[in-house]
Amino acid sequence: MKPTIKICGLQGVEVLKSIQSLPIDQIGFVFAPSKRRVTKEIAGEMIAFLNQMREQEDRRTPLTVGVFMNPTQEELTQVMEHASLDVIQLHGEESPDLCKWVKQKFGVQVYKVISIKGEHAELSVDAPLSKSFLARLVSYVGVIDALLLDTHDPVYGGGSGQVFRWELIPRFTEWAKHAGVKLIVAGGLHPDNVRILVDAYEIDGVDVSSGVETDGRKDIEKIKKFVERLKTND
Template sequence: MRDREATGVRAHELLAPSEGALRVKLCGMSRDEDIAAVNDAGPDLCGFVINFPRSPRSVSPESLGRLVGELDETILAVGVFVDQPATFVAQVAHDLVDVVQLHGSERNSYITRLRTLTDAPIIQAFRVRTNADVMRANASFADLVLLDNGWGTGRSFDWSLIGGIRRPFMLAGGLTADNVAGAVGALSPWGVDMSSGIETDGRKDPQKIKAATQAARGALR
């Protein structure tokens, strides 16, 4: 059984800004075999899309409990939520996950409310299309921001827009074992997040999971 107190402490330590370290997050796990592959690869964070039927990667809180229970304690569990009630998000954070990721249209007022309900670190994702999206990310009350192309499109956004970011960020969108090292070298993100780029025919691929994690880990060497 995971030591929730220990992983909670580690979550805050992990999300603190750090020089010379790249954090690796793999997202969209929904099967037992996905967790086995993640445990073998050893990323820093593992994400689960919760109660979002539009995504084929969505899991119920019941399935989440089983999957997180199988996750290695050295890997932090991230709950990914899309416009869910703050009380629900806080309850899942209390019971099951170490980090909250907001991937909908949540505003700073929502984050303020959520902070009264949970002390779990908060990541907020932004779909980047214009400089205005980057400015919104700069102004977010979240502990960390994630810059993405959208929901599991498998494509990157216009990376030239990242020049306007003024805070540590996680990069997502179209990252694979083939391009993640180049992205890290060019953009110097706090971390990288990969989901569709570690899949084959819509399913998580153990070989791609391991290769992408190793490529990201080697990017700063």
């Protein structure tokens, strides 16, 4: 099965209209600090457009993912009142208890992000994950649906547009299979490297934002090229 595709950082209905015919699995709205940040009202408008398209054309539409960093329960509740998301992606130091609360409160999927620093001492390419790191991951079993690997950004945590050490991926693949969660990879992906990634590593999905932009705006041609690289068989 081909990995799912998530296009993150959408900021308006017009972009949705331009990509609605593409086989995209998920779209992401950023509520965390970012130049791509949207309000709950704008996200609500985009979700309303998707719902209308689903009803009028009777076809599948992408899942909607809200990206947050260390949100409060109040913030999450306020966003969900305006924008009924399918997935909540947590990009900070959120606890397993918060993940559990999100699932119980909203009945949505939960993605937990692990931001990988280039100098991450506890992650070794040639050895299993350390006991301390494994203990951290194990605490999320049963309360998350996917683990998302991204490159650490010192300002925003993620969304750096930089690639992390892909050779670390097998360490997480093994754990994700055992835990029964999906493994998604982000960080520096673009049309010219995404196929290299998915051909080399066993992952469940990819997540792209800056890699399909030109001058800070979503580039429809780059999005099309990105999707084609994954959905074709050659």
